[in-house]
Amino acid sequence: MTELEEHASGSTPPDPGPDRPPRDLTKVRRIALATWLALVVLRLALLGVSFDRTQILLLIVPGLMVACIGRRRMVTVALDWLPFALLLVAYDLSRRVTSVIGLPVHWHLGPDADRAMFGEVPTVWLQSHLKTATPSWWEVIISAIYISFFIVPYAIAAVLWLRDRVVWRKYIYRFIVMSFLALVGYVLVPAAPPWAAARCTPAEVADGPSAPACMFESPAGVPDGGLLGPVHPHNPGAEPYVERLSNRGWDTLHFGAASTMVDSNQASSNLVAAIPSLHAGLTAMVMAFLWPLVRRRWRPLLAAYALGMAFALVYTGEHYITDILIGWALAAAVLVGFGWFDRWRERRRPTAAPTP
Structure with a gap:
């Protein structure tokens, strides 16, 4: 049986690729996003609203990581946002x-x-x-x-x-x-x-x-x-x-x-x-x-x-x-x-x- 026939018969699942999940994770992502949002609201209720850019990024980045579930690799959040955050810290210090x-x-x-x-x-x-x-x-x-x-x-x-x-x-x-x-x-x-x-x-x-x-x-x-x-x-x-x-x-x-x-x-x-x-x-x-x-x-x-x-x-x-x-x-x-x-x-x- 060829590889294509195996895929058609369902005996071997297709390769999802590096950025594609092996199964639909929409429900998992939605539950995780709801949990992240609830934690953000709880944090704001207990500690108040902070307008410090570092605190704002610390709230946004976990939300982006959660939003990556089933869409792209979470490591891309760190690869993209860490240099941006470091530049902002350098700006604040300068x-x-x-x-x-x-x-x-x-x-x-x-x-x-x-x-x-x-x-x-x-x-x-x-x-x-x-x-x-x-x-x-x-x-x-x-x-x-x-x-x-x-x-x-x-x-x-x-x-x-x-x-x-x-x-x-x-x-x-x-x-x-x-x-x-x-x-x-x-x-x-x-x-x-x-x-x-x-x-x-x-x-x-x-x-x-x-x-x-x-x-x-x-x-x-x-x-x-x-x-x-x-x-x-x-x-x-x-x-x-x-x-x-x-x-x-x-x-x-x-x-x-x-x-x-x-x-x-x-x-x-x-x-x-x-x-x-x-x-x-x-x-x-x-x-x-x-x-x-x-x-x-x-x-x-x-x-x-x-x-x-x-x-x-x-x-x-x-x-x-x-x-x-x-x-x-x-x-x-x-x-x-x-x-x-x-x-x-x-x-x-x-x-x-x-x-x-």
């Missing part, structure tokens, strides 16, 4: 270079540039017109958009990896290059964000300090609104100075755990890394990368998310318009540069010889 080099911090660059473009600082204008005494319902959306930056790019990476590893690699290359180019900006041009500038007077930051005492105090008693100028509230009861509002939306939901986690993440980050805005730049880069991959009906949502992130950053006092424009320009440069590189590599690739 942020300390800013404090080691100790270049003077630019406190006036952002507000002066925004005033030159708009006549006044947009953060001051937005908080004057929109801020209320207590958080409004739409500030929940603002806080959610701001906090999504710590989750969405990694969730998108996980989905892309499951669908197409080649596309995933292109995404990761752009992600890493974008992050390290932004790091160069933080090192060479350290700059204070609006919320910090509202807490300090020109005399207190005349020498360009990176962590003056005024930066960690309330802006309530700062004369003339600090470096930004006073807020003129249109809504009764709103505070007449720029506040850091990125967490205020959670107060509406009485979700203090989220606010505490964001405060902890912000406190451990580089507080004078405003130029460029990686929040705005990386969000724009991710949305532009997804643009040709999604159906047309989803594209307005991508654009709305990128613009919503920019609005949230300005309104909450996290970034100046100048920071956002530089972040967008950096995202455009990364996308154009990789596009050119991909086309150049395709031209350099040898073509297959014609079949006789």
